[in-house]
Amino acid sequence: MMKELIKYISQSLVDNPDKVEVTEIIGEQTSVIELRVAKEDLGKVIGKQGRTAKAIRTILSATSAKMHKRAVLEIIE
16 A cells, blocks of 8 residues: 555656656565656655655655554665
8 A cells, every 4th residue: 555655646746657666675564665766757756855755755654654564765766
């Protein structure tokens, strides 16, 4: 569910939604969600001074807390 949420939000932000890749690495206590976008869309996902990325991480942490899990978002260049 968290993976699909990040994918939906990211595809809404970028110019090339078909190049958005989201992978989830599930650990014992923490899930790591890796987000890859096209190079020209990287700035749109991160935002000015990282505000957009921080907002996405806030939504992710709220969702994961509701599911009693822990999730971390990694934006990969």
